[in-house]
Amino acid sequence: MANYELRYVGVDSLPVRLSEFDVQQYFRLSAADVAAINERFRADRRTAVAVLLVFLRACGRPLDRFSALPKMLLAHVGEALGVQPPTIATLRSLYTRRQTLYEHQLWLKDYLGLKDIDQAGSDLLVSYLSAQANEVNSVDELVTAANHWLYERKLLILGDRQVRDLARQCHAGVDAAILKAIKAVIPGNAIARCQSVVFGLHKGGSFTVLEWLKTPPKRHSPTTLAETLEKIRFLKSLEVHTWTFESIPLEKQRGYAQAIQARRPAKTRELKASSQTIELVFFLRISLLELTDMVIYQSGRRVSDLVRQAYDKTQTRQARSSVEYRERLVSIKTLVDDTSRSAEERLASIGELVADVARAANNSHAASVRQMLTEEPTRVRSLLSSLQDLNFQGRPNDNSLKLLISLKDIYAGKLTELPQDQAFPIDKPWRELVDDPDRKKALKAMEACAMVGLRKSLRRGSVWIDHSFSYRERDQMLIAPTDWAKDRERHLSILGMPADADTFLEPLLKHIEVGLQAVADAKQQGKLSVDAQGTLHLPALQALPEEIDPKRTRDLMFKQIGDVQFPDLLLEMDAQTNFSEILLARRARDERELVALYAALIAHGTEIDAKSVAAMTPQLDPDQVSVAMRALEASGRLRRANARVVEFQGRHAIAELWGSGKTASSDMMSLDASKHLWNARVDPRRRTHAAGMYTHVLDQHGIIYDQPIVLNERQAGPAIEGVVRYNDSTDRVRLSLLAVDTHGYTNPTMAISKLLGFDLCPRLRDLAERKLFLPRILEAPEGLDQVLVRDVSLGAIRKGWDELLRLAASIRSGRVSANVALQRFGSAAQGDPVHRAADQLGRLLRTLFLCDYFSNTAFRREIHTILNRGESVHQLQRAVYFGKVSPERGRRRDEMIAISGSHTLLTNLVVAWNTHRMQETVDKWRRSNQKIEDTWLARMGPAHFAHVNFRGMFKFGVSRYADMLLNQTSVPSKRIAI
Structure with a gap:
């Protein structure tokens, strides 16, 4: 629904000031059109x-008969037909006789192949809207979807009115079906109890339980x-963990939950009973899933903190031990030089000094x-005790x-020592500590072993929690084995x-x-070298000759x-793009709503923040901005708006000189944040x-995908996710190559990306990673033995091939x-x-x-160019957002996604505005025969921001674009049906 080609679908009038760019993109007359019109109609x-x-x-x-026709459109039509068009006209002034208008419209329907919808088509439309109502x-949004489906x-x-009535009918039908599904899962008295408890006061305080649940960590x-x-x-x-709604899409559930999150509790209580039930049930369900993810993430960080503190203390202790060791050496030397004592006495004293050295040296x-x-x-x-109520499940082994189960029994029995007569499955590195004769110390060791092991098990999926988004059973996230066998x-x-690995x-x-x-x-040609240690060295790329003309x-x-x-830029x-229509799912009703959207x-x-933006925008107050900010958290709208802007930017001829749209780079940009933000980490x-x-930056400079992530974690998953979701669309050029830095790749990532249809190309920082991995059966030319590692197992790839394909298909289909x-x-x-197969295949692909x-200098230069292009866009991103994320923001997942999406949209708008103006300037210069080469333009970029004033008083002159941006329905439409 964000497709730029469908921008004008469904409208019945045009803005008076239609741009030349829009005319060329949407309203251009072809030579065949002109010939058909000249053959069929007389000149007037x-x-x-x-x-x-x-x-x-x-x-x-x-x-619409009464709407004024754009002057630019009339000029284009006149030029194409070779006639002198009127400068001001409406359809009514051009057709004084309605019957003539009706006849011409019938001819146009036949010429364009348009038909009226019949009963069968109407039934299909209702079915389509009912399916879409499960997603939005x-x-x-349903009205827009219906218009696009018909078009x-x-x-x-x-x-x-007809389309809107159909949309309302389908939306209400889905709501009724969802309410029926809820009542089939949750008894009526349980729903009533939830409503009673949630709208009550929290612990007799001054705020409700609902407000308490809505408060983020x-x-x-x-x-x-x-x-x-x-x-x-x-x-x-409240038994929320027992509720399962497999038939209701997760995004639909999120939408209902977001409605509760964005609304005051008093307004939620005013909803009719059915709407309140649906929204409240899914709010409680989604809250439980998100809170569970947060707890596991926070407990994982807690484990990391404890391990890091133990590491620091160990370093301090070892430093102190080295000082003590030196003092012992001095004492031993003193004893050796003490001739007043016998040899036996000196040896005994030395033995006492070094009695505990042997054991410490073995650690x-x-x-x-x-x-x-x-x-x-x-x-x-304390950490393990707090996690006991989460009901972890896992593999039997x-x-x-x-x-964790054994510790639960020990805590229940209030034991302070580890039982001597009971065997526990302890990992080998911890066995010596757990076997300590001091059973109190043994219990402490077992707790530490369980804590570290639980974190690792959760990460690899051998332990899971059902009421979670990201930590469910691993096989539940993938395509079910029965469905995989069938499809x-x-x-x-x-x-x-x-289907076969060997193929x-x-x-x-x-x-x-x-x-x-x-x-x-x-x-052999000296383009690279291998040193005595087997490390491969590449000469630095030679910079292209600097040209004065492109810079000037x-x-x-x-x-x-x-x-x-x-x-003014917004x-x-x-x-040019009507991104506000996508964000609101309709055109803004008035100027204040539109300005509030920009401010949000x-x-x-x-x-x-909202208060500061309101102070800088005379038309607004902070409450209006806050309401609009919550509206922007609606699922998917910011991403669709970004897609619309990027597509508009890519339609310019100058963008084709920057790239084909088939390659991109991805990297992380860190935004400074308060240490009081629970998911903030220290930038190393x-x-x-x-x-x-x-963010994923296209070779044409637009940001095509964004997602908030946690610092200091591998970026390989986000790198693949962005390409897969971008390539999901069938109406755009697919990405075939993604350039990343070292942090954005792993061997399994190389394999998964290839199975998903694109190449991952990392710029490797460490020379040690530049080894060439081969199976033993593969012959290699002489002179490369020092950089070859022959440990790739083709058997492991064959063994895990089917499950590897199942994993890739699950990612491709959006199941995980x-x-x-x-x-x-x-x-x-x-x-x-599966990991071993992915790792071995990734080694081959790397x-x-x-x-x-x-071996290919041009390819290496291309990878570096794409990555540098992404870095230039990062500089623009920092100009847009150069401050710090405050502690009051970004605590909720939806809010963090809105921050990332809004930041990306503002960046893309600057890139698109620059591209549009650059194209206008180039066209103007060429019309005046001023020399400008395509090779010069290819070396320029639109990520320029020195000329944009991002701060100051925000004065939005909406009146200049009111006919293009506002829903002006004061005059009823009187178009003729055909």
């Missing part, structure tokens, strides 16, 4: 028919963890850290789950992958052989473009707390996100057949990539 009728033709083709419904939460099937779009601390666990226990007391650093963890029993036991061929066809491996190994020969040739042209171009105020881009975008997408570079924004999938099958899952990277 051709202009009117041409206007009807281009409008009906672009909009799918007849033009707004009647306005794509060349059916004349119905009147707005605060800073990362034991107190926050305890409060989150208290909310989970409360929701489980590794990791063993010392484990020993230190056993000396921190209080916090370890998972040791950490067995230990395997269909999924393989979508992936474009063979995939044979051409891959042949390509690797060719690549190895290219590397050997490059080594760029400076002159932006000087001519001139400065712009941020509000308005102009909205007039700025409040989410920059460091300025700047040593400040920050939140991560992961790449982020979660790669966590479950990542390094924590070592030993799993070898093939490195062969191209080493």
Whole structure:
């Protein structure tokens, strides 16, 4: 629904000031159109028919008789037909006789192949809208979907009232079905109890339980963890964890939950009973799932904190031990030199000094850290005790789950020592500590072992919780085995992958052989070298010769473009793309609503908060901005608006000089955040707390996907997720190559990306990672033995091939996100057949990539160029958001997504505005015969921001674009049905 080609679908009038760009994109007359009109109509009728033709083709419904026709459209039609058009006209002035208008419209219907919808088509439309109503939460979105459905099937779009009535009917039907499903799962008395408890006061205080549940977690601390666990226990007391709604899409459930989150509790109580029941049930269910994820994340961070503190203490102790060791050496030397004592006495004294040295020397650093963890029993036991109520489940052979169950019994019995006569499944590194004769110390060791093991088990998926988004049973996230067996061929066809591993491996190994020969040739030609340690070295890329003309042209171009105020830029881009219509799911009703939307975008997408934006915008007050900010959290709208803007930017001819749209780069940009934000982490570079924004930047400079992530975690999952979701759309060029830095790849990621239809190309930072991995059966040219590692197991790939395809198909179909999938099958899952297959295949694919990277200088330069292009966009992003995320924002998942999406949209709007103005300038110069080469333009970029004033007073001149942005329905439509 964000497709730029469908921008005008469903409208019955046009803005008076239609741009030349829009005319060329939507309302252009072809040579065939001109010939058909000239053959069928006399000269004085051709202009009117041409206007009807281009409008009906672009909009799918007849033009309103009373709307003024854009001057630019009339000029274009006149030029195409070779006639002098009127400068001011309406359809009514062009057709004084209605019968003539009716006859011309009938001819146009036949010429364009349009038909009226019949009963069968109407039934199909109702079925389609009913299916769409399961995905969206707004009647306005259903209206847009209906218009697009009719347009794509060349059916004349119905009147707005008819479409809206159908949408309301389908929306109400879905709500009724959902209410029926809820009542089938939850008894009526349980629903009544939930409503009574939730709207009551929390612990006799001054706020309701609903407000308490809506309060997001605060800073990362034991107190926050305890409060989150208290909310989970409360929701489980209402039996929320037993509710299952498999037939209702998750995004639909989220939509109902967001409605409660964005509304005051008093307003929720005023809803009719059916609506209140639906929204409240899904709010409680989604809250439980999200809170469970938060608890597991917070407990994982707590484990990391305890391990890090033990590591620091171990280092301090070892430093102190080195001082003591030196003092002992001095004491031993003193004893050796003491001739006043006998040799036996001196040996005895030396023996006493070194009595405990032997045991300490046998301990590794990791063993010392484990020993230190056993000396921190209080916090370890407190964490494990608090997690006892979560009802973990797992595989029968998972040791950490067995230990957790045993500890639950020990805590229930209030034991302070580990029972001597009971065997426990202890991991080998912890066995010595747990076997300590001091059973109190043994219990502490077992607790530390269970704590560390539980975190790892959750990450690899061998332990899970049913009431969670990201930590459910691993097999539940994938396509069910029965469905996979039944639909395997269909999924393989979508992936474009063979059913047999050897069919995939044979051409891959042949390509690797060719690549190895290219590397050997490059080594002989001196383009690369291998040192004595077997490390491969590449010479630095030579910079392209600096040209003065492109730099002068760029400076002159932006000087001519001139400065712009941020509000003016937003308005102009909205007039070009109608992104506000996507964000609201309709056109804004009045100027205040539109300005509030812009202010909400700025409040989410920059460091300025709602109160400050309202102070900078004379038309608004803070409450209006806050309401609009909550509306922006609606699922999917910001992403669709971004897609519309990026597509508009890519339609310019100059964008094709920057790239084909088939390659992109991805990287994370950290936004400074308050340390009181529970999901903020310390940026290792700047040593400040920050939140991560992961973006995919197209080779044409637009940001095509964004997602908030946590710092200091692998970025391989987000890298794949962005490409998969972007490639989901069938009406755009698919990405075939993604460039990332070292942090954005792993061997399994290389494999999964290939199975999903694109190549992952990492710029490897460490020389040690530039090894070439091969199976033993593959021959290699001479001279490369030092950089070859022959440990790839083709048998492991064959063994795990089917499950690997199932994993890729599950990601492709959207059953599981790449982020979660790669966590479950990542390094924590070592030993799993799927992980081993992905790791071995990824080694082969990395070898093939490195062969191209080493031997092909042009390819290497392309990868660096794409990555640098992404960095230039990051500079613009920092200009848009240069401050800090405040502690009051970003605590909820939906709010963090809104911050990321709004920031991306504001960045894309600047890129699109620059591109549009650059194209206008280039066209103007070429019309005046001013020299400008395409090679110059290819070396410029639109990520320029020195001319944009992002701050100051925000004055939105909406009146200039009112006919393009506002829903002006004061005059009833009087178009003629055909």
